[in-house]
Amino acid sequence: MQSNFEKLIGTPAEWLVNGEQSGDIVLSSRVRLARNLEGKKFTHSSTSKNLKEIRDAVKDAVLDTDYLKKALPIDMDDISESERMVLAERRLISQEMVMHYKDRSLVASEDEQLGVMINEEDHMRLYAIGAGLMLEDVGRILSSLDDQVSGRLNYAFSPRFGYLTACPTNVGTGMRVSSLLHLPGLVHNNDIRKVVDGMRHVRLSVRGTYGEGSEVIGNFFQISNSITLGLSEEETIRNMEGQIGKVVEFEKRARDKLIKEARTLLEDKVSRSLGILRSARLIDSKEAMKLLSDVRMGVGMGLISEVKMNVLNELLITIQPMHLQMTNLEVLDPEQRDIARADHLRSVLK
Amino acid sequence: MQSNFEKLIGTPAEWLVNGEQSGDIVLSSRVRLARNLEGKKFTHSSTSKNLKEIRDAVKDAVLDTDYLKKALPIDMDDISESERMVLAERRLISQEMVMHYKDRSLVASEDEQLGVMINEEDHMRLYAIGAGLMLEDVGRILSSLDDQVSGRLNYAFSPRFGYLTACPTNVGTGMRVSSLLHLPGLVHNNDIRKVVDGMRHVRLSVRGTYGEGSEVIGNFFQISNSITLGLSEEETIRNMEGQIGKVVEFEKRARDKLIKEARTLLEDKVSRSLGILRSARLIDSKEAMKLLSDVRMGVGMGLISEVKMNVLNELLITIQPMHLQMTNLEVLDPEQRDIARADHLRSVLK
Numbered sequence: 001m002q003s004n005f006e007k008l009i010g011t012p013a014e015w016l017v018n019g020e021q022s023g024d025i026v027l028s029s030r031v032r033l034a035r036n037l038e039g040k041k042f043t044h045s046s047t048s049k050n051l052k053e054i055r056d057a058v059k060d061a062v063l064d065t066d067y068l069k070k071a072l073p074i075d076m077d078d079i080s081e082s083e084r085m086v087l088a089e090r091r092l093i094s095q096e097m098v099m100h101y102k103d104r105s106l107v108a109s110e111d112e113q114l115g116v117m118i119n120e121e122d123h124m125r126l127y128a129i130g131a132g133l134m135l136e137d138v139g140r141i142l143s144s145l146d147d148q149v150s151g152r153l154n155y156a157f158s159p160r161f162g163y164l165t166a167c168p169t170n171v172g173t174g175m176r177v178s179s180l181l182h183l184p185g186l187v188h189n190n191d192i193r194k195v196v197d198g199m200r201h202v203r204l205s206v207r208g209t210y211g212e213g214s215e216v217i218g219n220f221f222q223i224s225n226s227i228t229l230g231l232s233e234e235e236t237i238r239n240m241e242g243q244i245g246k247v248v249e250f251e252k253r254a255r256d257k258l259i260k261e262a263r264t265l266l267e268d269k270v271s272r273s274l275g276i277l278r279s280a281r282l283i284d285s286k287e288a289m290k291l292l293s294d295v296r297m298g299v300g301m302g303l304i305s306e307v308k309m310n311v312l313n314e315l316l317i318t319i320q321p322m323h324l325q326m327t328n329l330e331v332l333d334p335e336q337r338d339i340a341r342a343d344h345l346r347s348v349l350k
Numbered sequence: 351m352q353s354n355f356e357k358l359i360g361t362p363a364e365w366l367v368n369g370e371q372s373g374d375i376v377l378s379s380r381v382r383l384a385r386n387l388e389g390k391k392f393t394h395s396s397t398s399k400n401l402k403e404i405r406d407a408v409k410d411a412v413l414d415t416d417y418l419k420k421a422l423p424i425d426m427d428d429i430s431e432s433e434r435m436v437l438a439e440r441r442l443i444s445q446e447m448v449m450h451y452k453d454r455s456l457v458a459s460e461d462e463q464l465g466v467m468i469n470e471e472d473h474m475r476l477y478a479i480g481a482g483l484m485l486e487d488v489g490r491i492l493s494s495l496d497d498q499v500s501g502r503l504n505y506a507f508s509p510r511f512g513y514l515t516a517c518p519t520n521v522g523t524g525m526r527v528s529s530l531l532h533l534p535g536l537v538h539n540n541d542i543r544k545v546v547d548g549m550r551h552v553r554l555s556v557r558g559t560y561g562e563g564s565e566v567i568g569n570f571f572q573i574s575n576s577i578t579l580g581l582s583e584e585e586t587i588r589n590m591e592g593q594i595g596k597v598v599e600f601e602k603r604a605r606d607k608l609i610k611e612a613r614t615l616l617e618d619k620v621s622r623s624l625g626i627l628r629s630a631r632l633i634d635s636k637e638a639m640k641l642l643s644d645v646r647m648g649v650g651m652g653l654i655s656e657v658k659m660n661v662l663n664e665l666l667i668t669i670q671p672m673h674l675q676m677t678n679l680e681v682l683d684p685e686q687r688d689i690a691r692a693d694h695l696r697s698v699l700k
Contacts, residue, residue, distance in 0.1 A: 264689065268631040275629025281618040339614065 004072035005079050009086060009326070013112035016313040018131035024300030024309055025248045027180040027220070029135040031142050031237070032127035034165045034174035038154040042166040043119045051103035051119050058118045061152035062107050062126075067145045068116070071109045076101035085322040091129075093117055114145060121166045122174075124149070133244055135177055139237045169226075173233050177240045178224035181247060184297040185254030187219045195250055196221075203227055204243060218289030219297075220316075223247070255301055270298030274307065278349050280342045284334075288319050288341060307349065315348060354422035355429050359436060359676070363462035366663040368481035374650030374659055375598050377530040377570070379485040381492045381587070382477035384515045384524035388504040392516040393469045401453035401469050408468045411502035412457050412476075417495045418466070421459045426451035435672040441479075443467055464495060471516045472524075474499070483594055485527055489587045519576075523583050527590045528574035531597060534647040535604030537569045545600055546571075553577055554593055568639030569647075570666075573597070605651055620648030624657065628699050630692045634684075638669050638691060657699065665698060 002010070015028045036042060040054055055075075062068045076084060076097060084098040093106050097120050108115035117125040126149065128142040156164040163174035170176070186192040196206045205226040208216040223244060225236055258266055273294035277283075283291075296312050298304045317323060324340045325332055332340060352360070365378045386392060390404055405425075412418045426434060426447060434448040443456050447470050458465035467475040476499065478492040506514040513524035520526070536542040546556045555576040558566040573594060575586055608616055623644035627633075633641075646662050648654045667673060674690045675682055682690060 264632055264685070268633075268692070271629045271631050272626055275625040276622055279621045279625025279628075281621050282614055283618075335614070342618070 004074045005083055005087075007110060008072050008074070008092070008108060008112070009090070011110045011112075012314055013090065013129070013317070015112070015129045015131040016317065017310050023132055023248075024296060025182055025251050026133040026244060027182060027313065028129055028131060029133055029138045030127060030129045030178045030180075031135065031139045032125055032176050033142060033146055034122040034163065034170045034176075035124040035126065035146070035149070036156040036164060036166070037123050038156045040123065040156075043121060043123060044166065046119075048103055054123050055103055055105050055118050057153065058116065058124055059105060059107060061149050062116050062124075062145075064152060065145060065148040067114055067141070067148065068107060068109060071107045071114070073105060073107045076104040076106070082322055082325060086326055089320040089322050090317055094120055094125075096120060114141070122170070133179065133241065133248065135179065135237050135241045135244075139177070139233065143233065172227075172230065173236065175233055175236060176224055177237055178222055179240070179244050181221045181223060181244070181251075182219060182293065182296055182300075183221055183247070183251050184219040184293055185251045185258055186247075188258060189254045191250065191254060195247055199223060199243065199247070202239075202243060204240070217286055218293035218316075220289075220293070255297070259301060259303075266298075266301075267303050270294050270303050274298070274304065274349070277345050280345070282335070282338045283342045283345065284338050285319060285321065285341065288345065289316070292316060292319075311348060315345065318348075319344060354424050355433055355437075357460060358422050358424070358442070358458060358462070359440070361460050361462075362664055363440065363479070363667070365462070365479045365481040366667065367660050373482050373598075374646060375532055375601050376483040376594065377532060377663065378479055378481060379483055379488045380477060380479045380528045380530075381485065381489045382475055382526050383492060383496055384472040384513065384520045384526075385474040385476065385496070385499070386506040386514055386516070387473050388506045390473065390506075393471060393473060394516065396469075398453055404473050405453055405455050405468050407503060408466065408474055409455060409457060411499050412466050412474075412495075414502060415495060415498040417464055417491070417498065418457055418459060421457045421464070423455060423457045426454040426456070432672055432675060436676055439670040439672050440667055444470055444475075446470060464491070472520070483529065483591065483598065485529065485587045485591045485594075489527070489583065493583065522577075522580065523586065525583050525586060526574055527587055528572055529590070529594050531571045531573060531594070531601075532569060532643065532646055532650075533571055533597070533601050534569040534643055535601045535608055536597075538608060539604045541600065541604060545597055549573060549593065549597070552589075552593060554590070567636055568643035568666075570639075570643070605647070609651060609653075616648075616651075617653050620644050620653050624648070624654065624699070627695050630695065632685070632688045633692045633695065634688050635669060635671065635691065638695065639666070642666060642669075661698060665695065668698075669694060 037054060040046065040050065043051065059073055063071060063073065081098065084093065084101055087093045087106065088095050088098050090112065092108055092112060092115055094117065097104055097117060103119055105118040106115060112129065114128050126142060126146055128138045130138040158164055162172040165171050165174050183192060186195055199206050203226050204223050207222045225240055273291040277291050277295065292312055292315055295307060299307055299309050299312065319341050321337055324337055324344060328340065387404060390396065390400065393401065409423055413421060413423065431448065434443065434451055437443045437456065438445050438448050440462065442458055442462060442465055444467065447454055447467060453469055455468040456465060462479065464478050476492060476496055478488045480488040508514055512522040515521050515524050533542060536545055549556050553576050554573050557572045575590055623641040627641050627645065642662055642665055645657060649657055649659050649662065669691050671687055674687055674694060678690065
């Protein structure tokens with residue numbers, strides 16, 4: 001019988017598959033809520049016994065909701081480190097949870113739209129992800145889930161501060177809103193610096209694909225709110241949606257300008273990038289991301305139609321080291337991984 | 351009706367088509383003889399009237415031989431400059447003859463194995479070309495042709511110096527022997543400098559594809575004898591054949607070493623180069639030569655089999671500017687030419 005891990009990994013994430021309809025510039029909208037149980041110590045100061053109690057209580061509560069009753073609970077102590085790394089590559093758990101896995105769990109819907117990390121930094125991190133720019137929809141669903149869970153558990157809450165969280169930056173709504181954007185046009189015309197500075201000015205943070213401190217590769221940017229105090233959930237989401245809408249406009253204008261001024265050069269670049277992805281025998285992750293970025297832009301701009309956007313989106317996940325490792329029995333060294341990555345790309349893109 | 355020019359251009363050269371059997375390292379063997387008519391001034395000091403008389407006499411004589419009775423005579427004054435450039439790209443006439451075309455002619459066999467340039471630097475430049483390393487065979491055929499022509503015309507000959515030629519470096523046998531070699535292995539392992547120095551030490555000259563002063567592109571080298579005095583025709587040819595045989599050995603060893611030490615890297619490079627040639631929308635001549643060189647090496651080493659050597663050989667000729675221009679009605683600017691080159695490569699290699 002398939003384990004919950006295998007079931008989860010065997011189904012592509014909804015936000016990657018549906019990426020086609022919802023435009024190519026915003027890959028995903030993600031909202032998460034940090035919640036803790038009343039009268040319990042925060043995760044980092046709890047005993048293993050307490051953590052287990054918390055985990056059981058949270059699992060029972062979330063699996064009892066309408067949204068997650070068919071969800072797949074996975075205890076991090078039951079799976080291997082490389083399996084945890086696969087979950088992190090799919091953005092279902094944090095990097096932190098790969099290393100600190102004892103008494104931690106994930107409960108996620110098979111289509112990866114909804115999930116709860118249990119005993120990460122907070123007792124609960126509830127999250128929802130959708131394809132494209134749809135923070136309001138995603139926020140609404142998550143808010144309903146949160147309501148149902150809160151009917152089953154007592155949250156640590158202060159009338160003065162709001163939800164109490166392990167890290168003070170999350171106190172208040174406990175909400176973080178983020179979107180993953182693909183901005184090759186702005187990188188290409190060198191306006192990205194201005195846009196990033198503008199985001200920071202309105203207190204949004206801009207990072208690489210994998211959160212804090214991660215490098216920007218393949219022109220994928222993660223934009224998120226950096227404060228959770230003083231604004232309501234609705235205001236935070238509306239504000240983000242507006243700001244991201246502006247970035248999308250800038251990116252579109254950059255692409256229009258590019259295509260007007262250098263269509264042939266652009267077609268050449270996009271077509272060569274696809275040609276290399278289809279023929280390389282050895283390719284590292286960074287180069288593959290860069291080339292996929294070119295091809296994604298080409299598809300988004302209508303310059304090529306032979307590849308589907310959702311295929312490219314899924315590749316962003318499946319070319320990662322642990323996903324490549326998964327289908328191999330023996331442990332791959334970096335060169336073998338680069339070969340496996342090239343094999344995977346050729347077979348998917350041919 | 352097809353003109354002689356069209357007939358000649360419409361048939362691929364035998365030395366390119368047959369390149370498969372004869373190995374991939376030596377592309378061609380070429381021998382040429384410089385001959386002048388007795389009692390006539392050299393080309394550069396002749397009047398137009400005299401040049402026309404010489405041309406008529408030489409044409410009559412060579413078209414009367416067994417070898418060239420079906421050959422195609424083309425008067426350079428009858429064709430356009432771009433048509434002359436096409437002939438030069440096919441190595442049927444010299445660059446010099448593109449510019450100084452008045453009263454000059456070419457008589458060449460349709461398969462481009464034998465030809466006579468008339469009123470170039472010398473009254474006659476007879477040449478023969480074959481695929482692979484076969485200087486002795488090529489020399490034998492050319493010598494028979496020369497015998498037949500000399501039965502019909504009186505050559506300027508001195509018992510002391512041999513054949514008299516316009517340029518003193520050709521006095522003696524009037525013979526130049528050359529081979530076009532593809533040496534990516536030696537370039538790759540940095541031994542090419544040593545090999546070139548070795549060749550120069552035994553008084554062979556090493557140049558790029560298009561003769562004196564031309565740059566080496568795509569690792570194609572032209573090796574030729576630089577002295578014609580003091581050695582018999584047979585000695586010259588035997589000597590060259592021996593020297594080139596040694597270079598071929600060095601190149602083979604370099605390739606063996608490469609494949610032993612870096613097979614995957616090499617496969618990756620070759621496969622990517624083919625991928626780029628198959629996908630570029632814009633490509634300049636230098637880059638195309640470089641990539642074709644990689645793919646040629648890959649085919650020669652058995653790393654890929656999806657492309658035939660003769661297809662690659664023909665591309666070396668047909669991606670040149672005037673060949674690309676030929677199929678277009680309007681004059682191409684450099685960017686349009688790079689587009690036409692990419693289109694041609696994609697359609698031939700797909």
